[in-house]
Amino acid sequence: xxxxxxxxxxxxxxxQASSEYLAQQLDVLGYQTVDYDAEKFTVTDTSVNEFIINLxxxxxxxxxxxxxxxxxxxxxIFNDTKVANDLVGWNKNRWLRHLLHKLNxxxxxxxxxxxxxxxxxxxxxxxxxxxxxxxxxxxxxxxxILRFLGEFSGDEPLLFIxxxxxxxxxxxxxEKQLQKNPKITVKIAxxxxxxxxxxxxxxxxxxxxxxxxxxxxxxxxxxxxxxATPCIDDVCADLISQLKKVxxxxxxxxxxxxxxxxxNVFENGGTIITQTAASSVVSSISDEVxxxxxxxxxxxxxxxxxxxxxxxxxxIGD
Numbered sequence: 001x002x003x004x005x006x007x008x009x010x011x012x013x014x015x016q017a018s019s020e021y022l023a024q025q026l027d028v029l030g031y032q033t034v035d036y037d038a039e040k041f042t043v044t045d046t047s048v049n050e051f052i053i054n055l056x057x058x059x060x061x062x063x064x065x066x067x068x069x070x071x072x073x074x075x076x077i078f079n080d081t082k083v084a085n086d087l088v089g090w091n092k093n094r095w096l097r098h099l100l101h102k103l104n105x106x107x108x109x110x111x112x113x114x115x116x117x118x119x120x121x122x123x124x125x126x127x128x129x130x131x132x133x134x135x136x137x138x139x140x141x142x143x144x145i146l147r148f149l150g151e152f153s154g155d156e157p158l159l160f161i162x163x164x165x166x167x168x169x170x171x172x173x174x175e176k177q178l179q180k181n182p183k184i185t186v187k188i189a190x191x192x193x194x195x196x197x198x199x200x201x202x203x204x205x206x207x208x209x210x211x212x213x214x215x216x217x218x219x220x221x222x223x224x225x226x227x228a229t230p231c232i233d234d235v236c237a238d239l240i241s242q243l244k245k246v247x248x249x250x251x252x253x254x255x256x257x258x259x260x261x262x263x264n265v266f267e268n269g270g271t272i273i274t275q276t277a278a279s280s281v282v283s284s285i286s287d288e289v290x291x292x293x294x295x296x297x298x299x300x301x302x303x304x305x306x307x308x309x310x311x312x313x314x315x316i317g318d
Contacts, residue, residue, distance in 0.1 A: 004032040007103065008051040008074075012038045012060045018084035018095075019054040025096060029107075038065055043072045050075040050103060057082055077102045093190055094206065122242050127215050128197040130157040131312065132239065132246045135200070136232045136261065138165040138253025140281025142177055144301045145251055149200060151305035154183035156312060160200035161239065161246075162186070163232045165255060167205065175202055193217045203230045211242055228257040236261030240268050247271040249304055250289050252280035259288045266294040271311070273297040273304050 007026055009019055015035070023033045034048055038060055051074050053065070069076050079099060087095050100107035124132065135145055141164050149160070166174055171188065178186040178200070187193055189201040189209045194216050203209055207219040208230070223234055232255075239246045248265045250258060252275055262285075266272055274295040277283035289295050297307045 004030055005050075006032045006034055006045070006048045008034050008036055008045075008048045010036045010038050010041060010051055010053045010065070012054060012056045012062075013058050014056075016054055016056070016081035016085055018081050018087070019052075019079060022052070022079065022096070022099065025100075029100070041065060041068065043068065043074070046072075049073070050077070052077045052079050052099070052103075054079045054081050075103075094204075122211055122213055124159070124195075124243065127195055128157055129159045129195065130197075131308075132159045132161065132243055133308065134232075134236060134239065134246055134248045134261070134265070135160055135162045135164075135251065136248060136253070136258045136285065137163070137251035138228075138255045138258075138282070138285065140252030141165070142174060143252075144275055144280070146178055146181055147301035148249070148251070148305050149178065149181040149184040149186070151302050152181075152184050152198075152309070154185075154198045156309060157197045158308070158312070159195055159197060160184065161189075161209075161235065162200055162202045163230050163235045163258075164202070165228050165230070165232075165253065165257070167229070171202070171205055178202065189217050189219075191217060191219045203235055205229045208234055208238060210238060226257075228255055232258035233261040233264075236264050240264055245270050248273075249308075250274045250286045250295075251301065252282055253286070254282035254284040256284075256288075258285045259292075262289050262294055263292070271296055273299070273307060275299070275301060275304065 009023060011019060026033050034045060051069055053076065055078055066076060077099060084095055137145055145162060164174060175186055175188055185199045187199065187201055189203050195211060206222065208222045210218050210220055212218055223231065226234060245268060246265055247270045248262055250262060262272055272289060272294050274286040274289055276298050277287060279300045280286065299307060
């Protein structure tokens with residue numbers, strides 16, 4: 001068995017939770033970690049050539065430590081524990097991937113999709129899901145989606161996929177805001193999350209998602225040419241390629257992204273509903289969908305939710 005690559009973990013002060021988690025992940029990947037106290041640090045093991053410095057907010061003389069490492073030709077990577085300790089879900093995965101990629105480029109920033117038969121139709125009813133609804137939004141979307149989700153009981157056989165245009169630093173904030181609805185659980189669509197009826201998955205910014213045949217979410221690299229993050233058009237295309245049919249609710253937003261996605265949903269036999277212009281902060285996306293005569297219902301967020309539950313009852317009763 002080949003010798004494991006050693007990685008030095010240098011701790012400024014008390015060992016932090018994020019550095020302990022990092023050590024566990026490195027062990028899983030076949031690395032051997034060596035802990036060092038920054039106050040007593042000297043390079044004694046010449047087989048350790050890569051070091052991760054776990055930063056804190058102390059007044060430690062970091063310059064002398066870096067000089068010592070550079071003198072030995074070591075690779076230096078920084079981990080800001082003050083930030084990393086508070087990361088959860090997708091953001092924690094993203095932080096880990098970036099550190100691993102810095103350690104060795106063979107660790108891809110985006111994990112590979114394992115199941116190469118993704119384009120086979122997935123039977124959602126085995127997971128208790130009768131309908132999938134893509135909730136597409138941009139400016140003014142969070143408030144509208146929160147009002148919309150608040151009208152459901154959580155017992156409906158529905159899966160919601162939320163595609164909200166935003167920057168990466170707002171993903172966690174968006175998740176917390178949408179969790180204020182009383183019944184529908186909102187989760188970031190991180191790798192390994194299992195789809196469930198009565199829940200909503202928030203599509204991350206720097207990844208696209210796929211649904212595995214076992215109901216688990218996996219992530220893949222996104223289209224670098226996309227104009228918006230996350231991309232509504234891309235999410236629609238990916239889900240249509242896997243599922244027999246998806247539906248779409250278009251909320252407040254100012255962008256062109258989403259119109260092509262809505263067209264694909266409509267032409268594939270899905271239902272499209274839109275938030276009224278009067279109840280939207282900006283109505284660019286829904287205006288275009290209405291102009292193309294693809295909206296089968298137009299209403300306020302609460303009315304959109306009622307439309308879905310009423311139509312769902314009729315379909316199940318048929």
